[in-house]
Amino acid sequence: MKREISVTLNGKPRTDEVEPRLLLIHYIRDVAGLTGAHVGCETSICGACTVAVDGIAVKSCTMFAVQADGKNVLTIEGLASNGNLHTIQEAFWNEHGLQCGFCTPGMIMVTKQILERNPNPTEEEIRHGLEGNLCRCTGYQHIVNAVKTAAAKTGA
Amino acid sequence: MIAHIFEYSAPTDLKEALGQLASGGKPLAGGMSLIPIMKLRLAAPEHVVDLGRIVALNYIREEAGTLHAGAMTTHYQIESSPLVRSRCPLLAEAASHIGDVQVRNMGTIGGSAAHADPAADYPASLMALEVQFRLASSSGERTVSVEDFFVDTFATALQPGEIITEVIIPVEDPSAGVSYQKMVQPASGYAIVGVAARITKSGGKVTKARVGVTGLGPKAFRAKAAEKLLEGTEGTAADIAKAAAAVSEGVESNTDLHASANYRTQMARVYAGRALSVAVSRAT
Missing domain, CATH: 3.30.43.10 (Uridine Diphospho-n-acetylenolpyruvylglucosamine Reductase, domain 2)
Structure with a gap:
């Protein structure tokens, strides 16, 4: 039986009827039409589907949309404001922290969480923080550089 | 899916x-x-x-020598709690090794224990810490020791309709040394083997050793033979090696595509040695 949920998605409130088994990632992509968060492995390993729910980074393939009822959901589309990239987005661009770009939305969303909790992380802390996000192109070095650059910009 | x-x-x-x-x-x-x-x-x-x-299931508080963690307390809350870090550092260390940031944000101590995955991180520490679980169902409440709680692979003492409401953790002796060492399966983050060690020393001798092991057998267990071998010794490298070699005593090792039973047993000994060395070096 469908249930009504109300979610504030990137600052905009919306109400939808969903099946309880609908995963949050499918709600975001198929119901709300925001395709920035990606479906990679769909088994809570790759992190490409990472979004923030009430400020907490989650793998949205491993959460039901009904669990987000009444909450604020932030996706990669909600980061830029007035056409200006978020500091973390800019850092990924400047440091070439991506090649194909598939993992990038998840990488950026988890970076946001890492820096919110630890504004000046060491390289080891950055790598520990990125453990739940897989990239098959870059070898991670430029991603780590991007997180460092973003930290320097936001911590300054 | x-x-x-x-x-x-x-x-x-x-x-x-x-x-x-x-x-x-x-x-x-x-x-x-x-x-x-x-x-x-x-x-x-x-x-x-x-x-x-259920907000009432999410808390961490200290009462008369014990820490009480609500079952819905997340791994991130445990790893980042100043109270847990100072009063029960082993639990905070174990929590920081679970999965990844996103998993630790959602996963809970009660959920992990109730699922009783033989490769989960927490059970090694919960065994070494000799915690108790507060359980509740519509017909009442009861308290169960961790040794009675974990029954077998994915099997616990929980009855149908019953859940964990609280984990009761003894406050650590401030002079104790603790460590959790884990061989990680890199994709899933699960432990191929994980060993939690707690060491108390007095007068240059190990007076108390507690060793909890996950990943090796059908359920997490206390390596009591290893504990006994270390207690009463000075905790030298040779003492630790002897104790670590006994970590798999009486346990039938798991085998899967990541690690055969023989390899897993060997790794359990290696990681037990590492956990005991670090714990002994941290004990004062």
């Missing part, structure tokens, strides 16, 4: 939740295990009772 169809409720009150569980509901905690197995259709509960909105 879509779960089978189910009814969903999200009570905010524990009593209400226990009533729904009594009539056959399946409890959903952080969902880090249940949701994947529902997606794989290894589980197809008809009614899922989401405990995520």
